Amino acid sequence: MDTSTTANPMTKPETTITAKAARPLLNERARTVCGSLVVLVLFLAAWQWGPGWLGMPEYILPNLSHVLKESVVMWNNNDLLTHFGITAMEVVFGFLFGALLGLAVGVALGLSPRAEAMLSPYILALQIAPKVAFAPLFVMWLGYTIYPKIIVAVLIVFFPIMINVLSAIRTVDPDMVNLVRTLNAGRWQIFHLVEFRSALPALFSGLRIASTLSVIGVTVGELVGGNQGLGYLLVDGEGQGNTAAVFVAICALTLIGIVTYGAVVWAERRVLHYLPKVHTSTV
Template identity: 85%
Template sequence: MNTTTAKDLTMSSPEPTSSPNPVKPTARRPLLNDKARTVCGSLALLVVFIAAWQWGPGMLGMPEYILPNFMQVVREAVVMWNNAQLLQHFGITAMEVVFGFLFGALLGLAVGVALGLSPRAEAMLSPYILALQIAPKVAFAPLFVMWLGYTIYPKIIVAVLIVFFPIMINVLSAIRTVDPDMVNLVRTLNAGRWQIFHLVEFRSALPALFSGLRIASTLSVIGVTVGELVGGNQGLGYLLVDGEGQGNTAAVFVSIVALTLIGVVTYGVVVWAERKVLHYLPKANTSTV
């Protein structure tokens, strides 16, 4: 009589084999969910802000000539669009911001690289560059208007002066802090001076350059606005002064919102370019807060 014990069955039973097509867990998309929550949160804050702007002044008993509500500003924007050539003035200011930002960025990049590669030149020129930065840019605006008249050039020059310094100092610091071991490694591969700059020094300075560009994109709007406030017969700064002279607070708010829109778009373009150029860096280093 054959008897089989539990131990024999356990020892003789084949080992379980893994399924050739294991069931994979459902893929999660936390990044997409985070972006959706961020967008929803931003839109919710915008709705709250507009609601507070619409009903807040009335609840606080503020007269309209001090703080107009949101719909009054919207109506004034429509009036200015039809009668005050708002779009034309918006385009002029946007053009001045773009040219001032580009020229200031190129000048800051060139001077930053030159001073970073030549310590002697930095020692000679740094006192004068520092004095130029300390001098209030608003004080130069009337002088530029006297020299160049009521044209777009004084506004662009003021924007260039304001944009120049943050980009220059960021690039200079980045060039000076390049890893010397990386430079020596490239030299061992018989790289020339241009190749060392292109492959090591300039690429190492790109994150600092874009950090300066972010700051400069907002400062360029300030520079152009200062120039238009001091001496301008066109642009959003001119509309702002005109609205202030007429006691039209809603028109002043329309000009401020339009200037803010230009700054936001300029900043967004810089962030987009940064993500395209610095895609090889960790996302934490290139993402906007």
């Protein structure tokens, strides 16, 4: 009985201290969310009433309500959801294939300086070449299918991931490698336990960049040679002089990019949960 009565006063201060320490974090997050919502409300208000105040006609800059009405029309008549799903599928496949290719090439070149010296000029030339110039060729070779759009996205996604992984593999702490070797670790164990794990933060940094670039790659492919997808709706709206339809397509593309980026950040926080937050993500 005496033990229980003496233990309770000892636990109450700890609980109080923990609650007090959590309050500043909650308050900071609440202020951040409120500030972000205020910015969003101001942006939407400026979009709604700004064109009228500036005297801009609807065919140049439609207001928010006009764009929302046009989105309902496109949903009912132009099958907006189908085009949205096609573009989203192309973005996902282009991002995944480009990420896997960039990871594989980055690891291979990072582990083999001779291979890097031989292949890096050609990889750099491929990156410097404008991807828009390749899109018509892919359409001529593969037709008006989803494959040209995915290939353009792969080419755009590939380079930032490859460079980040290559740099991370090359800058692995040699003392860690030597330490694992002293424990009789094989080549695969050294790669798995030290080199690959050290490259994970750089890999996710490249994935965050690539998640936005994949949307650009798919859009370029659809603009050049597409008969479906949001890029096609964008070109169709431009041809009809329907500025509101162009804004609907742009907003839908932006939404896909935001969701893709958010998925990468979510995965990063799950995989790199053992690192300080400052090293995992800034968003």
